[in-house]
Amino acid sequence: xxxxxxxxxxxxxxxxxxxxxxxxxxxxxxxxxxxxxxxxxxxxxxxxxxxxxxxxxxxxxxxxxxxxxxxxxxxxxxxxxxxxxxxxxxxxxxxxxxxxxxxxxxxxxxxxxxxxxxxxxxxxxxxxxxxxxxxxxxxxxxxxxxxxxxxxxxxxxxxxxxxxxxxxxxxxxxxxxxxxxxxxxxxxxxxxxxxxxxxxxxxxxxxxxxxxxxxxxxxxxxxxxxxxxxxxxxxxxxxxxxxxxxxxxxxxxxxxxxxxxx
Amino acid sequence: xxxxxxxxxxxxxxxxxxxxxxxxxxxxxxxxxxxxxxxxxxxxxxxxxxxxxxxxxxxxxxxxxxxxxxxxxxxxxxxxxxxxxxxxxxxxxxxxxxxxxxxxxxxxxxxxxxxxxxxxxxxxxxxxxxxxxxxxxxxxxxxxxxxxxxxxxxxxxxxxxxxxxxxxxxxxxxxxxxxxxxxxxxxxxxxxxxxxxxxxxxxxxxxxxxxxxxxxxxxxxxxxxxxxxxxxxxxxxxxxxxxxxxxxxxxx
Numbered sequence: 001x002x003x004x005x006x007x008x009x010x011x012x013x014x015x016x017x018x019x020x021x022x023x024x025x026x027x028x029x030x031x032x033x034x035x036x037x038x039x040x041x042x043x044x045x046x047x048x049x050x051x052x053x054x055x056x057x058x059x060x061x062x063x064x065x066x067x068x069x070x071x072x073x074x075x076x077x078x079x080x081x082x083x084x085x086x087x088x089x090x091x092x093x094x095x096x097x098x099x100x101x102x103x104x105x106x107x108x109x110x111x112x113x114x115x116x117x118x119x120x121x122x123x124x125x126x127x128x129x130x131x132x133x134x135x136x137x138x139x140x141x142x143x144x145x146x147x148x149x150x151x152x153x154x155x156x157x158x159x160x161x162x163x164x165x166x167x168x169x170x171x172x173x174x175x176x177x178x179x180x181x182x183x184x185x186x187x188x189x190x191x192x193x194x195x196x197x198x199x200x201x202x203x204x205x206x207x208x209x210x211x212x213x214x215x216x217x218x219x220x221x222x223x224x225x226x227x228x229x230x231x232x233x234x235x236x237x238x239x240x241x242x243x244x245x246x247x248x249x250x251x252x253x254x255x256x257x258x259x260x261x262x
Numbered sequence: 263x264x265x266x267x268x269x270x271x272x273x274x275x276x277x278x279x280x281x282x283x284x285x286x287x288x289x290x291x292x293x294x295x296x297x298x299x300x301x302x303x304x305x306x307x308x309x310x311x312x313x314x315x316x317x318x319x320x321x322x323x324x325x326x327x328x329x330x331x332x333x334x335x336x337x338x339x340x341x342x343x344x345x346x347x348x349x350x351x352x353x354x355x356x357x358x359x360x361x362x363x364x365x366x367x368x369x370x371x372x373x374x375x376x377x378x379x380x381x382x383x384x385x386x387x388x389x390x391x392x393x394x395x396x397x398x399x400x401x402x403x404x405x406x407x408x409x410x411x412x413x414x415x416x417x418x419x420x421x422x423x424x425x426x427x428x429x430x431x432x433x434x435x436x437x438x439x440x441x442x443x444x445x446x447x448x449x450x451x452x453x454x455x456x457x458x459x460x461x462x463x464x465x466x467x468x469x470x471x472x473x474x475x476x477x478x479x480x481x482x483x484x485x486x487x488x489x490x491x492x493x494x495x496x497x498x499x500x501x502x503x504x505x506x507x508x509x510x511x512x513x514x
Contacts, residue, residue, distance in 0.1 A: 147347035154313055154341035155411070156334045157364045165364065169351050249351045249391050 033214040036222050044219040058202040062190040066125025074130050078137025095131040121193035128189045129182045136178035140171025173250050183235045264327040266291040266447035272321035281307045283474035294448040296458035299468030305451045313417050340408035342418040346400040348392040355388040358406045372412025398429035418450045434460050438487050459500045469511030476511035
């Protein structure tokens with residue numbers, strides 16, 4: 001499918017979903033503390049463009065910087081773990097622990113440690129997204145063609161060169177595909193962190209200040225949810241673009257392209 | 263004068279499995295020698311030991327008078343593995359250059375990979391990616407990649423084993439055409455009798471495991487060798503002698 005058709009199909013899906021939602025709320029007269037109709041939420045966003053745009057930019061920065069840091073750290077850790085089964089096994093419980101530990105429980109400690117402002121939020125994002133990237137890096141590097149490794153050994157390639165020329169490119173597909181999951185995680189962590197980091201910025205802050213779905217400001221809460229979703233879709237779109245360029249050679253990107261001759 | 267490859271009393275065991283019985287072999291510079299043997303006869307192991315990718319359990323190996331590791335780190339060994347092992351994210355031209363790009367500080371004086379690609383008929387595919395090539399074309403890139411090093415020794419590990427019969431025949435003709443004018447020493451491992459006869463000066467026949475040398479057959483057929491040679495009675499005669507040796511090695 002062409003990009004245009006993909007976008008159109010996506011928009012159609014959103015329109016149908018939004019229409020059914022609107023219809024349901026109006027038809028059954030759903031209480032506003034349970035669910036708002038999408039028209040009201042969009043109206044809130046359009047009514048205060050400056051407020052939400054500023055907040056979106058802050059949240060986008062938190063999620064992007066945190067993910068970038070986590071990516072670099074995870075590739076370094078992953079490269080070390082990929083070199084030894086024992087190290088990988090030893091690191092497994094810690095990584096899983098990070099992945100499943102409830103942020104709610106420890107985020108206050110991070111704020112007390114790093115102070116208010118951007119850093120506790122960025123730290124939280126980087127911290128919770130690291131395990132997924134590490135797993136992807138290890139699996140990807142392990143998938144490097146053993147025959148290619150032998151070939152590089154036949155000209156005495158060093159570890160760094162094998163890493164750069166073989167293992168890292170081999171890990172790229174799995175790292176990028178894990179990024180699809182990580183984007184959601186990063187936004188959720190950024191939103192949560194902004195709600196609790198004592199700094200008055202970001203979608204998470206607006207959402208928290210609104211007082212919740214049952215309050216007079218339910219529109220604000222729902223508007224931040226919708227804005228976060230839009231941000232996630234945007235990030236995933238950008239990711240698809242990166243995959244298309246960086247993984248031109250990979251099986252996953254080949255369906256539209258030419259095939260081997262047999 | 264030292265041989266290009268000298269093996270003396272080389273053995274290899276993996277755990278309790280004896281892969282190679284003591285092997286003694288001298289390959290002269292510029293000679294094209296094939297190691298012919300059934301599956302599991304340790305011929306790949308022998309090649310890996312010569313290339314310094316594996317250590318012998320006992321015995322000594324020298325490549326041009328030095329240890330294989332020295333030859334390897336001086337980029338004096340061109341290795342062609344069993345699978346083409348092309349990097350899917352590199353174009354054909356970039357794959358052909360791969361071994362030159364590694365350890366760039368150690369210079370090589372090989373032919374230009376672009377010229378080599380043209381010589382094997384792949385010039386129009388220089389910018390293609392490996393997945394766009396057929397198996398035979400991929401293996402030709404692997405040949406170019408090794409030859410671009412200009413190394414005095416080429417080690418080839420059943421490079422045509424996965425190809426269909428027709429492509430395989432074409433590939434041995436191509437290999438003979440490429441290697442004959444060079445002073446390069448070639449050690450070629452295969453289980454195909456026709457392949458060994460067509461390209462070699464000498465064929466070393468290994469027995470079933472543990473691999474030991476059953477016999478060494480000189481192939482006194484004129485060079486340059488043309489495809490028509492494969493219909494020549496002299497060609498069949500060598501094939502017949504090799505088949506007998508293989509049977510002897512298999513204990514039949």
